[in-house]
Amino acid sequence: MGYEPQADFGTPASKSEKLVTLTIDGRAITVPEGTSVMRAAAESGGSIPKLCATDNVKSFGSCRLCLVEVDGMRGTPASCTTPVMEGMNVHTQTPRLQKLRKGVMELYISDHPLDCLTCSDNNDCELQDNAAAVGLRDVRYGYSGDNHLGLATDTSNPYFDFDPSKCIACSRCVRACDEVQGTFALTIEGRGFASKVSAGTSMDDFLSSECVSCGACVQACPTATLQEKPMKEIGKPERAVVTTCAYCGVGCTFRAEMRGEQLVRMVPWKDGKANRGHSCVKGRFAWGYAQHKDRILNPMIRKSINDPWQEVSWDEAIAYTASEIKRIKDNYGARALGGVTSSRCTNEEAFLVQKIIRAGFGSNNTDTCARVCHSPTGFGLSTAFGTSAGTQDFDSVMDSDVILVIGANPTDGHPVFASRMKRRLRQGAKLIVVDPRRTDIVRSPHIEADFHLPLQPGTNVAVLTALAHVIVTEGLAAEAFIKERCDWDEYQEWAEFVSRPQNSPEFLEPVTRVKAEDIRGAARLFATGGNGAIYYGLGVTEHSQGSSTVLAIANLAMVTGNVGRRGVGVNPLRGQNNVQGSCDMGSFPHELSGYRHITDNVARKLFEDDWGVTLDPEPGLRIPNMLDAAVDGSFKLFYCQGEDILQSDPNTHHVAAGLAAMECVIVHDLFLNETANYAHIFLPGSTFLEKNGTFTNAERRIQLVRKVMEPANGYEDWEITQLMAQAMGLDWNYSHPKEILAEIARLTPTFAGVSWERLDAEGSLQWPVNEKFPDGAPIMHVDGFVRGKGKFVVTDYVPTDEKTGPRFPLLLTTGRILSQYNVGAQTRRTGNVAWHPEDLLEMHPVDAEDRGLKDGDWARLASRAGETTLRVQVTDRVAPGVVYTTFHHPATQANVITTEYSDWATNCPEYKVTAVQISPSNGPTDWQEEYEEQARRSRRIAGTVTAEAAE
Amino acid sequence: MNIDRLTYMANQIARAFEPQGHDSAVDQAATHINKFWDPRMKKTMLEGDRSGLSPIAAEAMVKVEAYVAARPASAW
Known part of the structure; x- marks a missing residue:
């Protein structure tokens, strides 16, 4: 593609199905009713000069440049604010209009610097284009009058x-x-x-x-x-x-x-x-x-993590990697080896990593970082509905009447979707937010939640059960929907359970700390307010009852009949770009691509025949199990592509102990991340700008990633995995990710109709794409649940074992901020540090005052697992007794604090609840100093200036 | 593998299924462990001290034991 700006039709498209035919400059045009004359002209190949109009926002009618003449209409109306009418005859280029437009443009240019040739927008400027379009040749008023030319430029924004x-x-x-x-x-x-x-x-x-x-x-x-x-x-x-x-x-x-x-x-x-x-x-x-200068572009190896890195050629690095894999497999057996796929890498790269582990290493010890974020979503939605994915597309929110946001902070974590949601809320949709913090979506300009339920961290299931209690006991259940679409016996068992007095909002109020009347109000609103949609995030999944909470959400959607059409549904907001895709690609240790269990003989044989190998028929280890097994001595080699488990996974001390116990850690990444401190082989990775492939977003939308520049490290990441496979003797010969995608489609029923060519032509496809859904499925479970009948599962509230007490009286919950992303490896190396240069500890004013802390003070944050120091931000966003921080900066290492408690079904860590104590501090902890020194030593590269710490 | 950690996990799983009724909870807990635990985790639990298991978890482990015995590939 050459450089052409995208077409701008001036005003947004009309969604009307009624068509109107008019004539513009002699051209007969048919467009939807409600279309502006400006847009109709643009869609039919015309171009009316404009300055204040652009098709991302509503028409405004202020610049007076887009005037037109309409037969039978007085004056010269603005085409941006004039809707088309049947039979209308419009003239966009007449001498009268030319004169008017030239006069308008003359006024603009009289107060505009005439530096076009040296202006950065030269040849890409709408003012310049329109001055040419109206034929402006002179400004009669001169340039010496009052003007704005001397105003200073604001350069404060980094971008x-x-x-x-x-x-x-x-x-x-x-x-x-x-x-x-x-x-x-x-x-x-x-x-x-x-x-x-x-x-x-x-x-x-x-x-x-x-x-x-x-x-x-x-x-x-x-x-x-x-x-x-x-x-x-x-x-x-x-x-x-x-x-x-x-x-x-x-x-x-x-x-x-x-x-x-x-x-x-x-x-x-x-x-x-x-x-x-x-x-x-x-x-x-x-x-x-x-x-960024921190990127590592040459492969490196070392015998011991105490040695400096040695830069080697790709040939040497790959040969060494293959020899280490062979040595450890020969010595300890295949089940001593494993690795993780990355939710930041493409579907094709994730597929190859799990393939090399299963078919090359010979074990099913493959996992993905979804383990520590949305694994309960896969378990819960698969159990209830039959599909490990959300039910809607993002556009669906524009048909929602009541939006329930639980455990998600979309304005920070998923800001582009949050903008769409806020647009719908400004149109009048109602909002219920379940979150311990007063997040921005609770109250921001022109947005105010109808109910904010600021629950005690760890009580999601109690709140959801209380909501269900109100719906069932007050006769608000959508029984016709349930009888038609769900297992009625299971529903009745569940309804009997939630109706029990001990599940009432009043009984649970001391546990949830949410006013019973608010839960009752929220339940009535959700059950009776029209289309109800649920959006949730890691505040749901990262708990010891994460999977139960997902099941409870599914129960809530089904009992209110909110599944299977636009405007409703259960929508997990996925953390990283390709969480959905990495899960789809068979990254989990118990299942092959398309969520088929490894013990399924038919499915396994399909892969065995295609790959020409025999696969281990037993499930492998999940990431936390791999670390446990490493400490235990039965897990020895770990291939880590595109993740930084030392910073992102809970209980850093335990992660470090696990990594240190392994004989070979292979890190494949852009940077010498924290995990690389414990690595023996470093394979430099490529960025998304340097590779081809596909990502699958939270809507199950598969989209192309197109290479825009050559990989600075020499290879796309899928090529590096392939080099490893070839060195191990596997007959892999992919020449482009489209061939890997073809293999995925061949082996994965939900991807059967997906191909590179289709994605290239159609822009995107939402799986399933197969015989039943040849063009994909923007909304799922329309004609019935994938599993058959929707399954109600009784989910009783089980308090977490992470308890507060005299030593650790506060509850820490963790999250993210708009400007930073995950462990910050990318965003910390950008101008985004202007907004968030360090992790801060949010504390309620009462808790801060009790401890003699004020805004900006250093504080020691300690839990049973460890301690760190960071600065305090005093705010009433958090309730008394609850504190909050982010995990974007390795200097803080918030995960030194988090514990090994995890979801009962998936081992997804309980990041959101840790009992802590906070006290004034005057500097880093001993551990922070030791960690910094260890990281500095670990990053040394022989023959070069000592590599600096990632910070 | 650390037996205390595995015991804790097994008890968590059993507790989650408890509301389904005793028999169903035992079956579902056993199925869950068979589906998601790797062979060494099962072996450690089966050969280790089971005294810390809750009644449902303990009964589930008996079923896991039978499952492992019937599948040579499950052996560690």
């Missing part, structure tokens, strides 16, 4: 500048912030000639304001007023490639706009069905890590 001297006050940025992003950070301050775009208050700049740096304003700006810094530094792109973001599970698609091998900017692709042309600060701007 874009705001140059008010070039602003034409069209309000596109303000409207994009309001309508698209929903933050309402921007405004037009002053009136008339004094009108000026302002971020936050007049005291603010962009960085200090409430702007979340999503980029919607930059995208909307028709001039160089708001512009990406690289456009100034590098210049205009000369080609664009559509690819998929490698951050969260929303799966935004972007145009990677390139100049040669240099990435100039990532612009959200308007045709992307996950993001619909929107973006967040991570995907839009935080890609600088891809070229």
Whole structure:
């Protein structure tokens, strides 16, 4: 693809099914009713000059450039605000219009710097284009009058500048912030000639304001007023490639706009069905890590983790890796080897990693980082509905009447979807939030939850059962739906259980600490408010009752009849970009791709025949079991692609002990991450910009990842796994990920109709794509549940064994923040550190005062597992007795604090509940100092300047 | 494998199925362990001290033992 900006039709598309036919400049055009004349003209190949209109936001009618003449209509209406009408005859290019437009443009240009040739937007500027379009040749008023040319540029944002001297006050940025992003950070301050775009208050700049740096304003700006810094530094792109973001599970698609091998900017692709042309600060701007100096580009090996690394050739590294695999397999047997696939890598890469483990190592000791996030989702939804995935597409939320958000913080974790959700809420949908913290979705501009249930961490099941109690005992259950779609006997057993007095909101109030009347109100609203949709995140899954909570959510959806159509459903918000995909690809130790158990002889034989090997018929170890087995001495080799388990997994001391006990740890990553401190082989990885493949987002949407530049390390990650396989004697000869995808489709019934060519042509497909659903399934369980009858499962509340007491009286819960991502390996190496340079400990003012702590003080955070220090942020977002922190920075290592308690069904760690004590501190703990020194020594590379710590 | 940790896990699983009724809970707990535990985990539990197991978990382990005995590949 060469460089052409995406078409801008001026106003949003109408969703009306009624069609209207009109004539524009002699062309007969048929468009949906409600379409603007401007859009109708653009869709039919015309072009009406415009400045304040863009198709991401509603028409505004302020610039007066898009005037048209309509037969029988007085004056010259603005085409952006004039809807089409049957039989309308429109003229867009007449001498009268030309004169009017030229006059308007003359006024704009009289107060605009005439530096087009040196402007960073030269040849990419709508003002410039429209000045040419209206034939402006002179400005009669001169340039010496009052103007805005001397206004200073705001360079505070790390990614874009705001140059008010070039602003034409069209309000596109303000409207994009309001309508698209929903933050309402921007405004037009002053009136008339004094009108000026302002971020936050007049005291603010962009960085200090409430702007979340999503980029919607930059995208909307028709001039160089708001512009990406690289456009100034590098210049205009000369080609664009559509690819998929490698951050969260929303799966935004972007145009990677390139100049040669240099990435100039990532612009959200308007045709992307996950993001619909929107973006967040991570995907839009935080890609600088891809070229960061910390990237390791040469393979390295060492005999001992106490030795410095030795750089070697790829041939030597692969041969050494294969020899270590063989040595350990010969000495200890195949079940002593294993590894993890990455939810940051492509489907094809995950598939190959689990394949090399099963077919090459000879064990089923394969797992994925979904183990520590959404494994309970797979277990729970598979049990209740028959499919290990969410039920809806993202667009579905626009048909929701009541939205229940539980254990998710979408404005931080899934910001692009959160913007869509907020748009629906501004249209009037009701909102229930179940979360210990007052997250931004609870209360933000023009959004206020109807019910916020600030439960005690660890009591999700109690709250959900209490909600069900109200619905059943007050006769609000959707019995017709249940009788038709679910197992009625199981429902009755469940209904009898939830109806018991001990499951009432009043009885459970001392446990949940949620007012019973609020639970009753929320239950009535969800059961009677129309289409009810449930969105949940890791606040549901990362508990000792994570799987039970997912089952309880499924129960709630079924008892209210909210499954199987638009606007409803159960929607897990996946953490990383390819969590869904890595799970689909057979990454778990007990199942092959498509969620078929390894003991299923028919399924296993299918793979054995295809791969020409005999597979171990018994389930393998999950990540925490691998670490336990390593400490025990029966697990010796670990291949870790694209994950950093030392930082991300719970109880860091135990993870470190497990890694240290292994004879060979192979880390395949972009950076010398924390896990690499314990590695013997380092295989440098490639970024998502440097590879081809597919990601599957939280909607089950499979999308292409297209290579936009050559891998700086020399190979795409799937090629490196293939080199390992070949060195082990496996006959792998893939020349492109499309061949791996073909194998996945061949072996996985839900992917049967997926191919590279189809994805390339159609943009995306939502699995299942097979004979029954040839074009995929945006909404699941429409004509019945995949498993047959929906299954109600009794889920009684079992308190966690992680108890508070005199020594550890507070409950710590952990999470993430908008600007950082997971362990921060990527985002810490970008300008995003401007917003979040360190992990902070949120404490309620009462708890802080009790301990003599104030905002910004250093505090010692201790649990039974370990202790660390970090700075305090005093806030009433958290309730008294509850504290909160993030885990983005290795210097903090929040997971030193978290324990080994885990979900009963899946071993997903209980990150969300740890009993802690907090006290004033004056510096790092001994452990932090020792860790820093160990990391420094571990990162030494022979023959080079000592590698610095990742920070 | 650490027997205390495995005992804790088995008891957690058994407790989760307890509301389904005794017989069903025993069956489901055994099935769950067979589906998700690797052979060395089962072996450690089966050959180790089972005194810490809850009644349902203990009965489930008897069923796991029978399952392992019938499947040579389950051996560690």
